[in-house]
Amino acid sequence: MLELFPQEIKQYEQWAVCGFHPGTSSEKQPYVWDDDLGDMVPLRKDGNDKKPSNLHLLMSFEDAERCIRYYNEIGHNLRLGFYLLPSDPFCCIDMDIKDTMSEMEKKVAGERYKKIVESFHSYTEISRSGDGLHTWIYSIPQAGKRRDGVEVYSQYRFIICTGDHWDVTPRTVSGAPGSESEGYIANLIHQLMSEMSEINESDGFQMLELTEEDFSNDPYAMEDQDVYIQLCEQENGTLFKQLWEGRWRAEEVDTSIGERCFPSQSEAEFALIDFLCFKSKYNFQVRRLFMYSPMSSRYDDSRRMPGEKIKRPYHLDRMIRNYRYDAHVKSMGLMQIVQNNVNAAIERTEKLRQATTPERPPEEVLTTDGNYTEEQADGLAWPPGFMGEVARNMYKASLLPIKDISILSALALFSGMCGKAWNTVTRSGLNNYFVLIARSGIGKEAFRSNIETILSQVSNYGGQDGQQIFGIERVLDTSTYASDAALRKDVIMDTSVMSCGSSINYKTEVGAFFRNGKMEVGKAKDIMDEMLSLYDKGHFYAFSGGSKHSSKDNTTAGGKVKAYSFAGETTPDEFYGNVDDRMMSSGFMSRIIAWECTANRPLMNKSMLLEYPEAILRTIGAIYKQAVRIMSGTAPCYVEMEADVHEAFDNLDNVVAKFLNSGNDGEQVQDEVIRQMYTRKALKVLRIASLLAVADNSERPVVTMEHYRWAESFIDQGNERFLEKRNSGQIGSTDSTSREKIMLNSIKKFLDGEVKAGVYKRFPMFKGAFIVARSDLCTYCRQFKAFKQTRNDNILQVIDNTIYGLMSMEVLTEMRPMDFSSFFGAEFTPPRMKCYLVDIERMNEVIKL
Incomplete structure (x- = not known):
């Protein structure tokens, strides 16, 4: 022992x-x-x-x-x-x-x-x-x-x-x-x-002891029975009655009606004292009422059970003193929180005022028949060079023109066409995985139709003197693979057929695919694992040794592997709700360029471009034929880099290595998701920049600083949005920490005005006082799957538990009726809904953890 x-x-x-x-x-x-x-x-x-x-x-x-x-x-x-x-x-x-x-x-x-x-x-x-x-x-x-x-x-x-x-x-x-x-x-x-x-708060606190005379002269003082009745009738009266009856053990309570057990009798005694002190400011009345309750048995020699711990009057006074001190601190602290919040708001406003306003880029306006104009100052910047020209024309050819979707379509087209024939200086293929995340009804189907339309027109008119180009329509693959074996077979190149050696596989509503992978339904997870492998097999020399199975259907022959690119569309709920920690830590998500398009639905373009300019079609046709010629040879065409791009890329590699090894706080980054996101960043930037270079000069492509900067900005924006969603708890696990992140994010959006809060319509002064309502938190948070995916609790209970968690972290403080009076005057009528004061400074500290 x-x-x-x-x-x-x-x-x-x-x-x-x-x-x-x-x-x-x-x-x-x-x-x-x-x-x-x-x-x-x-x-x-x-x-x-x-x-x-x-x-x-x-x-x-x-x-x-x-x-x-x-x-x-x-x-x-x-x-x-x-x-x-x-x-x-x-x-x-x-x-x-x-x-x-x-x-x-x-x-x-x-x-x-x-x-x-x-x-x-x-x-x-x-x-x-x-x-x-x-x-x-x-x-x-x-x-x-x-x-x-x-x-x-x-x-x-x-x-x-x-x-x-x-x-x-x-x-x-x-x-x-x-x-x-x-x-x-x-x-x-x-x-x-x-x-x-440093924190021994109650040292020196003098508890005010009111007398019987004070009680008799107080018109608002309540008799003992009135205190009891009011406590029984309030919202948590069931819990009060349970404590009053001396019940605190698990076997003695009924949680279905609002009762709860306590780890010890001492904590139950504290809870009862809190109830009594809340209703009465007279300590002698609190002591008297407490001793009426069976909960006080340890304080009474005649009622104490054998083996029970002996409690003395000073223990009771200590509990009352703790409550009075906490109430004193809270009343002082509320005003301090408000002052801190005001100071933070003033500081933030001053920073915004002093910030240099960047010059607004030239406005690009697409004019139609007069019923539709769309200013293109927001979202992604147009890519430089020929890639940008293709994206602009796709935009003009869209029924519901959205700039971000047109740019993704152009990048996906060139990834599917140039993925294998051209390689980076690091011997990587130019294949990419794209996912467009957008709300329903804004025209995200243009992501696919843009590629289909332009490939069809290039096939018919993209050759020399407007002749046909055969085989280019195979660049877009809309097949749905039933298993990983089917995908593995399909990417083995048929060397008897001339081709560009690459294609892009398009999936509509890719969220369902992620959901099946998450739930391990069918072969979705196996297909994801195969895609994980194919991402790095896009280079010219990539080869598969094949696989042998007892079933001939699953047996695949070896051979040269096509550069496999992937594109798909989904809604935010489907995507973020089905991406889990396993997908992120496995490296699957870090290979995907996930772009959330937040644009509003535009008016229909009644003067949409029906036929692409001949110069655009012939240039794309020439690039495709160049890819076919390269693939018929023995070596790829390497995309070179200008000297300053070499230096920038080396610097990026050093920054990534330093961050992964030392992080922001001098300690090695342990989060596998962040590690993979940063590790893939340099590769993604290089692949996108190389595609831009090939689009400008397919025979001797060279990455310029303009190509590099646009690619880096594009990848950074996508990564930042994805990590922001993850850090706010909207992606990944559905534990209490994720829910706390989501609620913190919702509070921030309410106060910043990004999301409209119903309470601010009735009480606009609440926003300036940094007060949020439980009803708004429930309305906003219940849409997230982190709150829905709970087995035993209903959504409102989970939301309340999350609120209590933030209260324990001192981010939220529940507003009492007397608190509203101190904020807005004695004549103010407090709302019936539960409201909370937000400590902005503390909230920002918790968000950084």
């Missing part, structure tokens, strides 16, 4: 046992052997005339061990513990992860505890719950401290010992007198205690 526990602590005769009353608040009560009584008795630090202190009964480690063995053999499950006294030289740092913490709080606490353990480098064991740590050190006796889940004790504290040594720490206790670590540990514990002493 406790074989790995330090011997230097074992030798002190300060041991006791606990666990005689499992499942009760006395479970941790230490017991010692009393020879006079011939029985185990509770350890008493403070005694009285009837029951004096019995610290002298503390046992040796060996005697305590024998007690454990004896009582466990007859059905008990006792635990061993060490009782700290001023006479011993030890100190225990107790660190706990609480069940009430949100996922984000647990992560932050875990990192902090890890740093504490690493700093002290002393014997550390895992607590009996498995969620806490005990670090033992040598230290002089001093008053205990508690803050943010960390407790430090060196005297009059019973510590349950497990012997479950955390193997990353030594098996000895650091800081022994005369050792090399003595000074270091002493300084370290002094520093830790000083930090914990």
